[in-house]
Each structure stands twice: as structure tokens, then as C-alpha cells.
Amino acid sequence: MPSVIPQVPVGINGFGRIGRAAFRASLDRSDILVVAINHTAPSLEYLLHAIKYDSTHGTCRHADELSIRDGSLFYREHKIALFSQRDPSLIDWGSVGADYIIESTGKMLTIESASQHIKSGAKKVVISAPSKDAKTIVVGVNRKEYTSDMNIISNASCTTNCLAPLAKVIHKEFGIETGMMTTVHASTSSQGILDGFSKKSRRLGRGVGSNIIPTTTGAAKAVQLVLPELAGKFTGISIRVPVNNVSMVDLTVSLTRPAATKEELLEPLRKASTHPRLGNVLCVNDDELVSSDFLGFNQSCIVDSAATVLLNPHTAKIIAWYDNEWGYSVRILDLLVHMFEVDTGISTFQPSS
Secondary structure (H helix, E strand, C coil): CCCCCCEEEEECCCCCCCHHHHHHCCCCCCCEEEEECCCHHHHHCHHHHHHHHCCCCCCCCCHHHHEEEEEEEEEECEEEEECCCCCCCHHCCCHHHHEEEEEEECCCCCCCCCCCHCCCCCEEEEEECHHHHHHHCCCCCCHHHCCCCCEECCCHHHHHHHHHHHHHHHHHCCEEEEEEEEEEEECCCCCHHHHCCCCCHHHHHHCCCCCCCEEEEEEEEHHHHHHHCCCEEEEEEEEECCCCCEEEEEEEECCCCCCCCHHHHHHHHHHHCCCCCHHHCCECCCCCHHHHHCCCCCCCCECCCCCEEECCCCEEEEEEEECHHHHHHHHHHHHHHHHHHHHCCCCCCCCCC
């Protein structure tokens, strides 16, 4: 008899950019089964419309297989329970078997707040943002640090998911003395089209459609959470630019051991991209592409070989792209699968034939 791949039963709380991208991505996989969604759409018809159609990611390839019936969402014949609660304590995850929760509201960022899902019947929660106190796990970097006694996990930020795998490979091969990062970041839904007010900074209150906006990022410092050997060696800034999606990390590093040529610098990254697990996270692209060409890439770190340069054998600038919505959402799903495997001792990994 053919083997049946175990599926991780998932609930999604918060159905904005990341929640919807994660749901769409789950439809392409056999190891994830979304069983419930908590949303705030004004109607179920509007919810279905938002799943099917997206200005950034286009029409969902599974659009014709999605429907609303009897107050639930169906994918083919699989029923997905729908909640519409702003109070997470009112979501009965346990009643629908949603053991693993994607917390993607952007509001429940601490162990205390995210633990409300545990009280509502879930077993584990992955926060789709940096957290002040939850353990940070980046797939491809420190996933082995996850243990089954951890209930609340942070998937870090999309930028950290690009930077950390890159830094890990370079540091292992050459050693990093210091790193200066600039992320050229796509606009986000928290930014206004026209000038307004922002609680974070005056610059972020300016219209995203007409400005290049310098701001802060915690991604460089967050690297030390998953790579403690780089503590105190990284800093950086973010530049918000008027594109809808796909961002870029510009990392300048001082190397302990020299790289004689650019190809020597890139070789360990190419090798890492062939690893059965890391190859899903990191790759090297040799074509001369622009941001929109990377839309929909599953990898969260796409090294641009043509744009990467060496000043001297000890100083390098490495450019890496990432789809800050889709690629990040795929990493959330990867993390959920890894947690499930550790928790249950059941492997879902299916190597290519």
C-alpha cells in the first residue's frame, strides 16, 4: 500500500497578508492541513474573494476548488471551520482539532498573549513576527533548538529569515568579523498611500507611494538570537521602497578568512543550496533579474551572484532577495512541520526520487 504522509492540523488566526499567503501555500502541500481560520472579513463571500484574488500574487491556482458551504470554507471536499472573533479566548480551536496555530494578527507577540490559543484548545503557536520573549527559530539556521516542551515559538521576521541563513553559511566558511546590513524592503499594509501619522516614526507616516523611507530594523540584531556567535557583530537599517512585494538584503561583511575571488565566496552558498533541507531555504541565482522576478519564490534567501561584489579578499557585499510575503509564509509552514515531527516522532519528509 502507498504510504500516507502525516498532515499537521493547523489553525490560522489573523487573515491578512501573511495569513492568506500561508493558507494559499498550504494548498500546495501534502504535509499541512488547515482545519480552521479566524478572520474579520465582512462576509464569507468577501473572504472567499480575498482568498481567490490578490493584486500581488495573482489568482489562486486552486480558486476553482474553493467554495463556501453551510458557513464553512471547503477546499475540494475538505471542510475548514471559520471563526470571526476578535477575542481569541472565544475561538474553540480544540473543537476542530487545530493543534498548531499560525498567529498572524501582528498583535499577539508575547508568550502571555499567544498562550490564549493554548487555553482555547491548541497545542502549539507560531508567531509570524519577532517576539520579545518567545523562542526564535529560523528554519535552516537553528531549527534543531526546538524541543517539544516549547509551546510558543517566533518565526522571526521575513528579513531575519533571509539574513540568518546567509550569515550562517558565510560565517561557517570564512568567519565574520562584522556585518552591516541594509534591507531594501517592500512597502507593507501598515504604511499609508498618502501622508498621515505613524506611531513608530515620522518617516513611516509619509506616503509610501512617493517616497524612499529610511527606518529601523531589528533583523540584524535578531541574528544573534539564532546565531549567538555573531552577537555584537551585526547592525543595520531598513529602506522602505514603493513596491508591493519582494525585498532585498544588502550585506557587507568583513571576513576573518579571505575569499580570493567572488566565485570562492559563492561556492559554499551554492553547496548549501543543494542540501536536502537547506536547499528549500537558500539558493543562488545567476540571472540578472529584478525584484518582481522573485515573486512567488519559496526560498527565503536568494543570493544574487551578479550583484555580489568583493572589495578585497576580506571585504564583501552580498546581495540576496526574498519574497517577504510568500517565502516567509512557506517558512512558517516548514517550521510547523518540524515542530510536529519533533512533537510526535513522525517524519513527513519526502526526499525527491
